[in-house]
Amino acid sequence: xxxxxxxxxxxxxxxxxxxxxxxxxxxxxxxxxxxxxxxxxxxxxxxxxxxxxxxxxxxxxxxxxxxxxxxxxxxxxxxxxxxxxxxxxxxxxxxxxxxxxxxxxxxxxxxxxxxxxx
Amino acid sequence: xxxxxxxxxxxxxxxxxxxxxxxxxxxxxxxxxxxxxxxxxxxxxxxxxxxxxxxxxxxxxxxxxxxxxxxxxxxxxxxxxxxxxxxxxxxxxxxxxxxxxxxxxxxx
Numbered sequence: 001x002x003x004x005x006x007x008x009x010x011x012x013x014x015x016x017x018x019x020x021x022x023x024x025x026x027x028x029x030x031x032x033x034x035x036x037x038x039x040x041x042x043x044x045x046x047x048x049x050x051x052x053x054x055x056x057x058x059x060x061x062x063x064x065x066x067x068x069x070x071x072x073x074x075x076x077x078x079x080x081x082x083x084x085x086x087x088x089x090x091x092x093x094x095x096x097x098x099x100x101x102x103x104x105x106x107x108x109x110x111x112x113x114x115x116x117x118x
Numbered sequence: 119x120x121x122x123x124x125x126x127x128x129x130x131x132x133x134x135x136x137x138x139x140x141x142x143x144x145x146x147x148x149x150x151x152x153x154x155x156x157x158x159x160x161x162x163x164x165x166x167x168x169x170x171x172x173x174x175x176x177x178x179x180x181x182x183x184x185x186x187x188x189x190x191x192x193x194x195x196x197x198x199x200x201x202x203x204x205x206x207x208x209x210x211x212x213x214x215x216x217x218x219x220x221x222x223x224x225x226x
Contacts, residue, residue, distance in 0.1 A: 004161075035215070037215075044205060044217055044218070044219045044220045045154075045156075045162065045205055045207075045217040045220075046217070047214070047215040047216070047217070050213070050215075058213040060214075094161065094162070096162075098209075101212065102150070102209040102210065102211075102212040102213070102215060103209050104152035104164060104167040104207065104209055105152070105154070105162070105164060105207070105215075106164050106167075106173065107161075107164075108161040108162045108163075109161055110159075110160065110161045111161065
């Protein structure tokens with residue numbers, strides 16, 4: 001069955017960096033576009049970034065320049081490199097997949113919590 | 119930029135009753151709208167795509183309707199496991215994947 005398992009979250013000081021990972025299994029990873037979506041405490045879902053099957057990337061305007069999405073199809077793994085983190089980046093980060101672009105998210109991971117605090 | 123407005127913010131309904139959730143979009147997205155169920159500590163779950171098509175394994179008590187700018191998610195007879203937060207999401211306007219702010223469905 002389809003599984004997406006995020007890791008790499010934790011507590012980090014403002015201005016520092018963190019890299020999240022999402023291990024995928026149960027489907028042909030290289031055939032899907034992959035996304036990061038986040039949810040700040042008490043808030044709704046916010047799309048962060050997409051990487052298509054061919055490596056094309058797009059970002060939400062508020063994340064552009066600080067976040068980098070990447071993938072390693074040989075390892076069936078999605079990444080999110082987050083630099084210069086701010087307290088307002090505190091959120092649960094989910095990875096999710098879409099078959100097309102644009103499209104709906106048919107599977108999501110359980111999320112990993114990132115807390116930015118001094 | 120597309121703005122999505124869900125109403126109400128919170129809906130209190132008794133088990134066995136019907137719940138109707140609304141999603142309004144600031145410009146037409148045709149039928150490119152999905153609904154998700156989200157419970158604390160869990161992965162969001164796709165319920166409806168294409169405005170009205172149930173995802174695999176979703177019970178028939180969940181139904182979606184609408185097109186253009188006005189959409190509705192109806193849960194015909196609420197079960198205890200249905201109490202959660204529900205989000206709508208448009209996938210018409212690329213490269214933005216916009217969510218509504220959510221409707222919390224709580225037990226009355």
